[in-house]
Amino acid sequence: xxxxxxxxxxxxxxxxxxxxxxxxxxxxxxxxxxxxxxxxxxxxxxxxxxxxxxxxxxxxxxxxxxxxxxxxxxxxxxxxxxxxxxxxxxxxxxxxxxxxxxxxxxxxxxxxxxxxxxxxxxxxxxxxxxxxxxxxxxxxxxxxxxxxxxxxxxxxxxxxxxxxxxxxxxxxxxxxxxxxxxxxxxxxxxxxxxxxxxxxxxxxxxxxxxxxxxxxxxxxxxxxxxxxxxxxx
Numbered sequence: 403x404x405x406x407x408x409x410x411x412x413x414x415x416x417x418x419x420x421x422x423x424x425x426x427x428x429x430x431x432x433x434x435x436x437x438x439x440x441x442x443x444x445x446x447x448x449x450x451x452x453x454x455x456x457x458x459x460x461x462x463x464x465x466x467x468x469x470x471x472x473x474x475x476x477x478x479x480x481x482x483x484x485x486x487x488x489x490x491x492x493x494x495x496x497x498x499x500x501x502x503x504x505x506x507x508x509x510x511x512x513x514x515x516x517x518x519x520x521x522x523x524x525x526x527x528x529x530x531x532x533x534x535x536x537x538x539x540x541x542x543x544x545x546x547x548x549x550x551x552x553x554x555x556x557x558x559x560x561x562x563x564x565x566x567x568x569x570x571x572x573x574x575x576x577x578x579x580x581x582x583x584x585x586x587x588x589x590x591x592x593x594x595x596x597x598x599x600x601x602x603x604x605x606x607x608x609x610x611x612x613x614x615x616x617x618x619x620x621x622x623x624x625x626x627x628x629x630x631x632x633x634x635x
């Protein structure tokens with residue numbers, strides 16, 4: 403469970419922003435951005451893990467305009483249902499919600515030492531978009547499906563940014579991942595890791611059809627080391 407739920411007013415209404423606080427009560431901030439499955443037990447566990455590392459973590463509810471409180475199962479039926487929801491999702495509005503969540507997080511008295519964005523799948527794409535459109539202090543993008551097609555936005559990213567992909571991802575072909583690998587080579591502050599043996603959503607331990615324990619553990623180790631260097635708690 404989160405420590406509290408804030409409300410963030412935006413054009414057209416307001417969305418829920420659950421907030422997790424570290425044991426010390428304050429620290430750098432991270433906007434954690436959901437997969438297509440919504441704010442489920444998996445994402446809550448990631449929020450708790452990041453809070454345990456010393457971060458103030460906030461998770462915007464992305465689908466509040468179309469399917470409030472959306473959570474789906476982690477199987478074929480859940481993927482199909484979630485994809486149907488995503489087909490009605492306005493990515494530009496979602497990106498603006500992420501930026502509103504980042505601004506709200508930075509305004510909190512508990513947040514010290516900067517704030518970044520961190521996303522998986524759909525959230526990985528939105529974290530990349532936020533890094534290009536705004537000024538987070540750091541960005542982490544796990545297997546963002548639209549990242550290869552928008553890799554030119556990397557020229558607009560000035561913060562440290564970390565990308566993770568699976569080499570066996572059926573949704574993001576390896577040749578598309580290579581475009582990101584090549585772009586990162588020429589961009590200072592960017593880092594990429596490809597878990598060649600893993601597919602999509604390999605970090606999601608609640609999804610047996612996707613989870614790859616060894617790749618997940620290695621990517622998490624690399625991520626915590628990256629955060630310790632770029633946004634220390």
